[in-house]
Amino acid sequence: MVLLELKDMCCYFGGLKAVEKFNTKIKKGELVGLIGPNGAGKTTVFNVITGIYPPTSGEIFFQEENIGGLPSHKITQKGIVRTFQNIRIFPTLTVLENIIIAYHFRTHYSILSGILRDDNYHQEEEEMSKKAMELLHLFDLHTYHMNPAGSLPYGEQRKLEIARALATEPNIILLDEPAAGMNPYETIKLMELIKRIKEKFGLTIFLIEHHMQFVMGICERIMVMDFGMQIAEGTPQEIQKNPKVIRAYLGE
């Protein structure tokens, strides 16, 4: 089943063609990578899918529904969530609160319930804390749950951001350079973690990464971008041999 389909998706900034006619189909349960040299437009693809920029033209289908141009929060509520290249956690809130915020759009109690603190409030708050703690256990972050998120070490902040994204209970998760700034040991750990959560939650994953070992080791299918254009698509083995890709990375 095709989960996410991009049809001729374009994104221009004035005369700059950041993304030009991007086409792809991502099936449920796939782990797809997106690579390319710096400035190729990879993050812009993510930004357009998640509604941070509207597509200039083209269509984005998610579960056979056109979501192009919807605001970001609506897209998250439909089941597409992302992490950021530069970590965007909520630094002065606690680790637990960071996760609980992701449950916000699934809570039902009203503002008045919150002010009066009635049974609905207590019940839902308790449920949220419990669910959040379970998730933190899975990510080995539970020992920090009352610490401000900004005080965590870099690698743990990345993990927290992925955990927070998972808390929105998505169908597909877009990871923007999850291994950026991690040492080799942390990178291996992260690969294992991503595989584990994919199994556990039945997730579909679409990721951008510069770390070639990481991409080749984990992705089932890889897309390559250069100057806003898709230049190749295939299995890791095919991509490694593709002359266009080699040219894009190494030059003539």
Add this chain to the structure above:
Amino acid sequence: MKIIKNIFNLIKGYYKFILITALIYLLFQIFDGSIPIAPRLLTRYYMQIIMFALINIIMTVSLNLINGFTGQFSIGHAGFMCIGAYTSAYFTTILFKAANMAYFPQLALFIFSLIMGGLVAAFAGYLIGLPTLKLRGDYLAIVTLAFGEVIRSIVRSSDEIAAFLNQIGLVKFSETIAKISGPRGLSTIPNLSKFWLVYLITILSVIIMRNFIYSTHGRACLSIRENDVAAETMGIDTTRYKIIAFSLSAFFAGVGGGLFAHVLRFIHPNNFSFIKSIDYLIFLYAGGMGSITGSILAATGLTILPEFLRMINFQQWRMVIYPLLLIILMLRKPSGIFGNREFSFLIPKRKEVN
């Protein structure tokens, strides 16, 4: 039954808070001579200052909702206060003559007028928040600054508005507007802000705002302050929550304005100038952004301090000491007295889960 259970739960969570506030209230009652067991230290003049301090608490905590908790920058808080003050005074002074009423109808009318003042202010907040809060950056600051001044100008030109309405044939409307008497100030406002009422409303306002902050809706506001792009990708409608926080803040500013009008018993547009908005910003920054405790202490301290200096005959140094204190505070502790920490009794208990 359910309501009783809810009320019981409400009280259960606040026994410490209720104890502390009741104790403070008792102290005031003793020292202002209502309970005659101690010499009367607090004259009516001091009680009035304390009431202003309480109103300033409402104003500062409500400003904190926007500036401290939601991370937006509003500098027109006195504008909402102005709307609240004139709306409630309109009900108690112009439309009905509260001064000639029996005690309970009078009290009911006053509370009604305060709520109306709050609602009109909230509506104004909603109207100016709708276009500006969609934008990022300093637009809100500019718009709210202008808003405060526009409101003041409109009230000040009430005579001209009345004359205009008279000309186009709306005589009845024109008479009502004329009674606001903007440039001369609205006087003969009945003395309805009794100490106990101001005290009670202050506590209720603080509790309501604090409960809002510690609910999922408040956390949505906090996440906007922390990182609005991330908040949006967590499924939070950031525009909606900015508007909610802004309207809620304006509501309490309106209520504060209503109380203010009935303590001072005379209101003039100049009471709600830009300087007053700046005062609240100073209280907020001195106390610490995002700290209810800080707002409460700074609003109280900085309201009483100038009067205290006057009391010990130091008034010529008032305007030296006050700014000096602020400069020292900003140098030594730029995040305010409390940063974003709170007294523990202000933080609701979260059940420990592991």
